[in-house]
Amino acid sequence: MPFTLPELPYAESALEPSIDAQTMNIHRLKHHKAYVDNLNKALEGQADWAGKSIEQLCGAIGSVPEAIRGAVRNNGGGHFNHLMFWRIMAPKGTGGAPSAALAAAIANGIGSMDELKAKLADAGLKRFGSGWAWLIKKADGSVCVTSTPNQDNPLMIGLVDAPGTPLMGIDVWEHAYYLKYQNRRADYLAAWWDVVNWNEVSARFGA
Numbered sequence: 409m410p411f412t413l414p415e416l417p418y419a420e421s422a423l424e425p426s427i428d429a430q431t432m433n434i435h436r437l438k439h440h441k442a443y444v445d446n447l448n449k450a451l452e453g454q455a456d457w458a459g460k461s462i463e464q465l466c467g468a469i470g471s472v473p474e475a476i477r478g479a480v481r482n483n484g485g486g487h488f489n490h491l492m493f494w495r496i497m498a499p500k501g502t503g504g505a506p507s508a509a510l511a512a513a514i515a516n517g518i519g520s521m522d523e524l525k526a527k528l529a530d531a532g533l534k535r536f537g538s539g540w541a542w543l544i545k546k547a548d549g550s551v552c553v554t555s556t557p558n559q560d561n562p563l564m565i566g567l568v569d570a571p572g573t574p575l576m577g578i579d580v581w582e583h584a585y586y587l588k589y590q591n592r593r594a595d596y597l598a599a600w601w602d603v604v605n606w607n608e609v610s611a612r613f614g615a
């Protein structure tokens with residue numbers, strides 16, 4: 409099996425009160441696990457594709473055989489997005505601050521940290537149904553905010569309005585917040601900022 413479910417880098421309860429332990433448990437062990445299992449199933453017998461990294465699969469989604477493209481798009485996207493999501497969060501007070509280079513890129517491309525929060529909240533709230541709100545690094549090194557439906561992500565060139573390297577993605581599927589916040593997606597998005605792992609987001613910007 410090429411892909412496996414990752415361990416969390418912190419306890420399931422470590423992101424409370426922003427994200428409750430039960431949500432973290434179900435989100436990873438049920439939802440993320442289903443993406444991993446279904447991705448592996450789709451790649452069975454696909455020797456040309458089963459050896460690729462998850463980033464390569466997402467980036468080449470348009471070339472994946474049509475018979476499995478939909479499954480790889482949904483489940484491969486789901487795997488990449490959740491791998492990133494667990495790592496760009498950290499217990500409150502431990503995530504550090506944006507690096508100088510990232511802070512400068514945010515200032516140049518977006519304005520202030522408050523504007524970044526407002527734009528990501530807007531992207532997340534306007535995403536009808538399920539999807540993700542993203543801060544991405546474009547090919548020219550600048551940053552911008554965008555969103556995608558379902559489990560699409562900015563690596564999926566040709567499928568998304570703004571392709572780039574995902575620095576930060578906020579999961580706005582109901583499975584990410586409904587147990588604690590029910591229909592109050594805006595409250596979830598506001599509380600999420602307490603658990604950002606800026607050290608990880610900055611590393612992604614520098615990579």
Ligand SMILES: [Fe+2]
Nearest residue numbers: 439579581584
């Ligand atoms: Fe999710």
